[in-house]
Amino acid sequence: MKSNTFLSLFLIVISGQFFPGCIEGEYGKHNAANLRCEYMINPMGLDTHSPRFTWQLVDHTTGAKQTAYQIIAGKDSARVSWGKGDLWDSGKISSGKMLVSYEGAELEPLSRYFWTVRIWNGNSVPGEFHGVASFETGMMGFERWQGKWISDSQEINIKSAAYFRKEFQAKDDIVSARAYIAVAGLYELHINGENVGDERLKPAFTRYDKRVLYHTIDVTKFLNTNENVIGVLLGNGWYNHQSTAVWDFHKAPWRARPKFKMELHLNYEDGSAEVIPTSVKWKTSFGPITFNSIYTGEHMDHRLLQNAWDSPGFDDTEWKDAIMVEPPTINVVAEVMPPIRNVEAIPARKISKLNEKTFVFDFGRIISGVSEIKVKGEQGTVIHLKHGEQLAENGHVDLTALEVHYRPVDDTDPFQTDIFILSGEGEESFMPSFNYKGFQYVEVTSSKPISLTKESLTAYFMHSDVEQVGYIESSDTLINKIWQAANSSYLSNLFGYPTDCPQREKNGWTGDAHTAIELGLFNFNGIKIYEKWMADHRDEQRDNGVLPAIIPTAGWGYHWANGPDWTSTIALIPWNIYLFYGDTRILEENYENIKLYVDHLQEISPDYLTDWGLGDWVPIQSKSDVELTSSIFYYTDALILSKIARILNKNDDSEVYLALASKIKDAINNKFLDKEKAIYASGFQTELSVPLYWGVVPENMKAKVAASLAQTIEDNGTQLDVGILGSKAILNALSENGYANLAYQLASNKKYPSWGWWIANGATTLFENWDINANRDLSLNHIMFGEISAWYFKALGGINIDESTPGFKNILLKPNFVTGLEEFKASHKGPYGEITSEWVRVDNNILYSVRIPPNSSATLMVNADEISGLEYLNDAGADQVDFTKIELVAGSHEFIIHIKTAE
């Protein structure tokens, strides 16, 4: 086919799918856009003295770039918008950087600041200061707090949730008001009858005796001119874990009755200010929440409702005074990250009436979150709402697979179950405030007959509300389904820290999180959640460097499952954040902790090998050598540490840990590599993929080991035989070493064991076990097998990070046009903007188009073994002769790629 015929075909196929425009802006003009401070839009309550600013360039010119920038910051938004910075004027800085830390005059606490940026383009023409963004500082230190820690009691076994209220009279018209609230436990803030904010399960879980989080909230619009009431409702969360669970959270050293401190800062029209702090003058009472457990459920008795408890005019003479209590810790730190929300409302797909008092609702997909019931009934009717992922044959919700770690002491606290008692007054509704569950089905059982319809129950998908930044679309619907299922499981396991599952444990299992880190970052803007989780790591690390298997922990996990194959999160999470965002702050913050960890591994591994770890968890058949996999994580940590040391200019350290890494690598290869057979250990799939993926295989053995891996897979009927460590490595190990087609065969397999097998069986999430009938380890919402989603971006879309220019400054484009796949599109919004890579197969040719965001570039690499030629449809690249490696500037590029035909 001639290329001009091809060109028209190409344009037909691509038009309508390809958007050359950027987010905003006119042609011929350039501007800064997407101004973020600390990766958030106009954040409030920052404790840091050097917040980070990021922005992007809107410029439609091919090869658009930033040659210089100028940042302005000040307290007066109008002056800032004119380019006048009372606090900071960086002046013109010749640099392409779009991530810059504040360096102006010292920031004051409790203050609002504005900032803007302008950009000089590729022709050194300055743009305008475009838009003003803001940020606000918080307490910046515990000594500033005026509010006292208060509670209603010291008794940890009280089951009812405590309500607090404070009435006050505003002295004048209020121009602005901020609430600062720190809570050990969970809270809802109400002002004048309204629940302030749509955030849920706040603040996030931390190791409460080391670090408690506080929020800064703009409450101006909730306040009245005269009478006002602040209402606070406290829940137990992980602070006062009353349910008994296997990982001992009910024995947490920090455990106490939930407590809080708060202060309301009011600025009046007349220029005066007032602070209303928590004190023993606040009133407290029990209310209708008679029990709440983050782990099991919530019990609500509407007969105990105190209507308008949070509004002026309520009679609180029966309420008692709050008491002053010990602070959980003095380390009260601002929470600055996307909050948990009810992100999606899901209507029931089906209702089945099992009898007059029992109904089962099916929401059609598995989620994490809560259900809300709307119902009418007689006073005293007791309704149980049991949430689960599976149904038994008799149609009832079956919790057998999920209850395994639950250790109830009596039958008052059923698992994954809310209990709702009706007041009998009209239609009543209930959704728990302080609990979430993992479920697809809800079984509603009532003590008296009630009538329910499909509309009576709504499910809410809850998770940390992170922005979606990655998309996959393909002609293979299985790919689309697996990708969506992986996203559902990833989000179901993001609650201010990454968890293993939203039902059985809700724990920050380290191994699960590092296997999922790339899929997480390709698809969601998660940096702030992970920065917070690394602070959790620092709180949990023992003086000898050891980390627990779950983070946060109440003390469990320092003696089991915490080898380097799990707790290498300490190195892998910061490293991946750095690679995806090009930001070194997380490296600086965790450097000493990574070093302490690697030093500990070194101390316990005199021969440079370690068998400390769980190994390839939930394997199919073969049990891989634990010493091999754990030592590879030890190697990876030492290597990452050496690289970080280099980045942070700690060159001596860098040399030391590079030498250590090389000794570990030698020890692994000496012990496990059989050069004759080109296998490691027994040559199982995990034992070959893990060394290939993590870069342990000597250069001259790579092709042979990859061939052995391919052979082993084929000998196994092209079926997987891996657990979680192998599943992270296998597809990458194949596609990075010339076996992309084989990787795709595994990835698109629909027979047991495979991702496709789950989907074929109706999965809407990823499971914990390849075997869907397993009698243990069978949560239906785990993310630990999720790397396949990251592999779509890397191997099929070809979007890869260039380690020497992290944050997608230069993108390594290495798409694999795998046999059997017709169309594929991946996009990822990185620090410079949206990268798009898409291809369509037409006969033996590929129509390939990419978009590279302004101020970044790409290197396109195609495999000469598979490709016989490439036509570049843009003029810009006409002089590039080596078609296997093409340098691309920012903008849109289209190619026709000729695939070699089999001889």
Ligand code: BGC
């Ligand atoms: C968790 C896992 C975890 C594993 C390790 C399980 O109970 O759910 O996902 O990584 O334990 O032992």
